[in-house]
Amino acid sequence: xxxxxxxxxxxxxxxxxxxxxxxxxxxxxxxxxxxxxxxxxxxxxxxxxxxxxxxxxxxxxxxxxxxxxxxxxxxxxxxxxxxxxxxxxxxxxxxxxxxxxxxxxxxxxxxxxxxxxxxxxxxxxxxxxxxxxxxxxxxxxxxxxxxxxxxxxxxxxxxxxxxxxxxxxxxxxxxxxxxxxxxxxxxxxxxxxxxxxxxxxxxxxxxxxxxxxxxxxxxxxxxxxxxxxxxxxxxxxxxxxxxxxxxxxxxxxxxxxxxxxxxxxxxxxxxxxxxxxxxxxxxxxxxxxxxxxxxxxxxxxxxxxxxxxxxxxxxxxxxxxxxxxxxxxxxxxxxxxxxxxxxxxxxxxxxxxxxxxxxxxxxxxxxxxxxxxxxxxxxxxxxxxxxxxxxxxxxxxxxxxxxxxxxxxxxxxxxxxxxxxxxxxxxxx
Amino acid sequence: xxxxxxxxxxxxxxxxxxxxxxxxxxxxxxxxxxxxxxxxxxxxxxxxxxxxxxxxxxxxxxxxxxxxxxxxxxxxxxxxxxxxxxxxxxxxxxxxxxxxxxxxxxxxxxxxxxxxxxxxxxxxxxxxxxxxxxxxxxxxxxxxxxxxxxxxxxxxxxxxxxxxxxxxxxxxxxxxxxxxxxxxxxxxxxxxxxxxxxxxxxxxxxxxxxxxxxxxxxxxxxxxxxxxxxxxxxxxxxxxxxxxxxxxxxxxxxxxxxxxxxxxxxxxxxxxxxxxxxxxxxxxxxxxxxxxxxxxxxxxxxxxxxxxxxxxxxxxxxxxxxxxxxxxxxxxxxxxxxxxxxxxxxxxxxxxxxxxxxxxxxxxxxxxxxxxxxxxxxxxxxxxxxxxxxxxxxxxxxxxxxxxxxxxxxxxxxxxxxxxxxxxxxxxx
Ligand SMILES: Cc1cc2nc3c(=O)[nH]c(=O)nc-3n(C[C@H](O)[C@H](O)[C@H](O)COP(=O)(O)OP(=O)(O)OC[C@H]3O[C@@H](n4cnc5c(N)ncnc54)[C@H](O)[C@@H]3O)c2cc1C
Ligand SMILES: Cc1cc2nc3c(=O)[nH]c(=O)nc-3n(C[C@H](O)[C@H](O)[C@H](O)COP(=O)(O)OP(=O)(O)OC[C@H]3O[C@@H](n4cnc5c(N)ncnc54)[C@H](O)[C@@H]3O)c2cc1C
Numbered sequence: 120x121x122x123x124x125x126x127x128x129x130x131x132x133x134x135x136x137x138x139x140x141x142x143x144x145x146x147x148x149x150x151x152x153x154x155x156x157x158x159x160x161x162x163x164x165x166x167x168x169x170x171x172x173x174x175x176x177x178x179x180x181x182x183x184x185x186x187x188x189x190x191x192x193x194x195x196x197x198x199x200x201x202x203x204x205x206x207x208x209x210x211x212x213x214x215x216x217x218x219x220x221x222x223x224x225x226x227x228x229x230x231x232x233x234x235x236x237x238x239x240x241x242x243x244x245x246x247x248x249x250x251x252x253x254x255x256x257x258x259x260x261x262x263x264x265x266x267x268x269x270x271x272x273x274x275x276x277x278x279x280x281x282x283x284x285x286x287x288x289x290x291x292x293x294x295x296x297x298x299x300x301x302x303x304x305x306x307x308x309x310x311x312x313x314x315x316x317x318x319x320x321x322x323x324x325x326x327x328x329x330x331x332x333x334x335x336x337x338x339x340x341x342x343x344x345x346x347x348x349x350x351x352x353x354x355x356x357x358x359x360x361x362x363x364x365x366x367x368x369x370x371x372x373x374x375x376x377x378x379x380x381x382x383x384x385x386x387x388x389x390x391x392x393x394x395x396x397x398x399x400x401x402x403x404x405x406x407x408x409x410x411x412x413x414x415x416x417x418x419x420x421x422x423x424x425x426x427x428x429x430x431x432x433x434x435x436x437x438x439x440x441x442x443x444x445x446x447x448x449x450x451x452x453x454x455x456x457x458x459x460x461x462x463x464x465x466x467x468x469x470x471x472x473x474x475x476x477x478x479x480x481x482x483x484x485x486x487x488x489x490x491x492x493x494x495x496x497x498x499x500x501x502x503x504x505x506x507x508x509x510x511x512x513x514x515x516x517x518x519x520x521x522x523x524x525x526x527x528x529x530x531x532x533x534x535x536x537x538x539x540x541x542x543x544x545x546x547x548x
Numbered sequence: 549x550x551x552x553x554x555x556x557x558x559x560x561x562x563x564x565x566x567x568x569x570x571x572x573x574x575x576x577x578x579x580x581x582x583x584x585x586x587x588x589x590x591x592x593x594x595x596x597x598x599x600x601x602x603x604x605x606x607x608x609x610x611x612x613x614x615x616x617x618x619x620x621x622x623x624x625x626x627x628x629x630x631x632x633x634x635x636x637x638x639x640x641x642x643x644x645x646x647x648x649x650x651x652x653x654x655x656x657x658x659x660x661x662x663x664x665x666x667x668x669x670x671x672x673x674x675x676x677x678x679x680x681x682x683x684x685x686x687x688x689x690x691x692x693x694x695x696x697x698x699x700x701x702x703x704x705x706x707x708x709x710x711x712x713x714x715x716x717x718x719x720x721x722x723x724x725x726x727x728x729x730x731x732x733x734x735x736x737x738x739x740x741x742x743x744x745x746x747x748x749x750x751x752x753x754x755x756x757x758x759x760x761x762x763x764x765x766x767x768x769x770x771x772x773x774x775x776x777x778x779x780x781x782x783x784x785x786x787x788x789x790x791x792x793x794x795x796x797x798x799x800x801x802x803x804x805x806x807x808x809x810x811x812x813x814x815x816x817x818x819x820x821x822x823x824x825x826x827x828x829x830x831x832x833x834x835x836x837x838x839x840x841x842x843x844x845x846x847x848x849x850x851x852x853x854x855x856x857x858x859x860x861x862x863x864x865x866x867x868x869x870x871x872x873x874x875x876x877x878x879x880x881x882x883x884x885x886x887x888x889x890x891x892x893x894x895x896x897x898x899x900x901x902x903x904x905x906x907x908x909x910x911x912x913x914x915x916x917x918x919x920x921x922x923x924x925x926x927x928x929x930x931x932x933x934x935x936x937x938x939x940x941x942x943x944x945x946x947x948x949x950x951x952x953x954x955x956x957x958x959x960x961x962x963x964x965x966x967x968x969x970x971x972x973x974x975x976x977x
Binding site (some may be wrong): 295303503517 | 590737808893925957
């Protein structure tokens, strides 16, 4: 189990809950369900016990790799009967320690459920519905699309019951929209085994502008999609001298039309003095290189030392105040206080780095950051969920009545509480 | 209560459930909660007892008109304690008899909850979040926008408990997405008292093309938004001679760019012979006049006689087969068999008219239409919900496990079953 250092701060309440321990008979049963895909080798298990950020570590002795929904169903039915806790795991790239066991939960990995079930391309049409076997991969591709939610998932409840509503219909209004409960429930209500997602056709023309600016507020008001990346560390040399950088992507069906609109916009912001320097790319490789500047931030931060990560939704006009405020409060105890995110969405990824984990830095950050966010009626987790690390802070963004209802739903859908038992919802008093 | 004629066919199972009957003491209590807004006048009640299509009629003796969430909460707390059934009602324009009482349910109308709470306009920005007091009005405006779901509703549970998650955040991933359960639950799980909806800015340029065509299939493949309106009755004279008509709306920020794209498209479909005649409008009034052709279909159908209405989702390539099939099956017993809808969404509004209600026509239509739809893995209600008229057909589109889970959710959230008791879910055996 977790102990000492950074772990202790996530306070797991009363410790391991009284679930069963995996027995030899369990192993034999699983071997019958997923022959050859019952992993107990500690070296192979290591990668599944530790999260991407290498900040949360569990001690599971068992990793199962089902290929089909039926196998997932049989695994869960067995775990339910035997009162074994289960940790669903996808790509294990989550940011809040939700994807790894806290103690010895059985790891149920969807890594082998990666085949695309069907792919319907309407060529020049509006959408191509596709059923994807791997929620993690599907989710990854979805991140780059605007406001995409799966149309339909198929999922398995804690007791092994399969709910198969998979379809490629665009519209359906029959009864309650059950899938919505499972999307974003972080493996605490069921295991999603397939999803169908509407994908807009690949735009024919893409332009990216990477611009330096002195003022982030006004930029946020004029561009619709905005990644506001703050200068920090080594990347500053790479990027230039502006205190703020913004990445703007336009996409459409006609390169000429898009270029015209983008040029108009650039003229406007340059002549107003809002933008001081920048570059524009339409070439595929250069577009990729500019996006890499944003995508590498998280990795670069992990190399800077211990990272305190917050993923907040805030009113756009107050977005950056928290960054400047914290720089003053933390002083030299922080190596960097970095803010970036989707400005158009009011989403701030706040990252603070220090040489090593420091209780004093943590004490300055928490609960201050959460209280500040709650005062602005913001969200303490805009994108990343709550998982293990943030389960205690749900109350900053949701009223007690909502928490109670969530606990009731959990009790209804997973009466023994075997699915991701130490995640998402606060430990019950 | 409902009796005879078209009503009997909706089979309300075991009849009125054993709820209390409104007493003089109840009226006095309501008068304290919503003074002056307790309506018992039968003439005023008439409009709330009958649905827009004038096909479902209840016999409620009490209409309440709260103005605030608090008042709704107090009303529900009282009804819950007293075991009084409640029928939430918005604009009463629903198509499935969900908005009117079946027996003597207390009508809780949101008609006076019509003030906009806040409106945040980001001028040139991507969205203007707005909190709207009237779900019905908000919903109405939302219909014209692509795939808009409320960001946040506020709602009151059956026992009067208020869930206030209202906010204008674009992103929030803390805990279960509770609001999704209530959206589309047709007043059976709670009463929504406020919503916040992201509205894209009004497009600066709008063009509408209204085109006649011999072939609907190919059109469906090349245009992204398509209303396929079939020639019928009087409107045929108005419209022209083509068997199919399609309405295409483009909207963007630059009239010049949009016109260029639309002209290219028109050239293409005209030269291919796909489109035979048509007209294009950019002028506001002419745009409105063209849209009116679509919007008046439902009203015109009601004047044609008794209307059997179906709102189906189907695979696009089979969409129209059902219409031609039914014309043959029904022969002269039907005045018109009309299909229209959003072809891009695979949504077919199927309408059959006959001189008067005829059990023989109904027998030919049902369960045939539902079975045909289920075979295509379609949805038996794409947009309109199930309400009272379609509650029995949920099983054609959702598996038994899903139905059971819906019943469990209903029991959890409304244990006495006082909210819209005869709607959405099938009568329990
Ligand atoms: C470099 C980098 C960049 C990132 N950028 C972004 C970003 O821009 N936006 C963003 O939102 N996130 C971002 N993330 C976070 C993370 O990648 C995403 O949230 C990702 O979608 C998680 O998917 P996964 O398959 O790895 O899930 P995991 O990490 O494996 O699991 C996440 C949670 O889902 C549960 N889960 C996994 N599979 C299932 C299943 N089949 N059924 C039910 N529950 C399941 C797990 O138990 C866990 O609670 C980034 C991560 C990295 C490493
Ligand atoms: C001419 C015309 C055209 C239409 N076109 C379309 C269309 O294109 N697409 C489409 O989807 N629909 C269409 N409709 C159907 C209907 O107008 C819409 O579904 C409309 O949004 C219903 O809103 P309402 O406020 O009138 O709800 P109502 O009819 O009053 O109620 C509908 C259901 O919601 C429940 N309800 C109402 N208020 C609340 C509340 N506050 N909380 C909880 N439950 C509540 C009711 O109990 C009922 O079950 C059309 C209707 C007409 C008359």
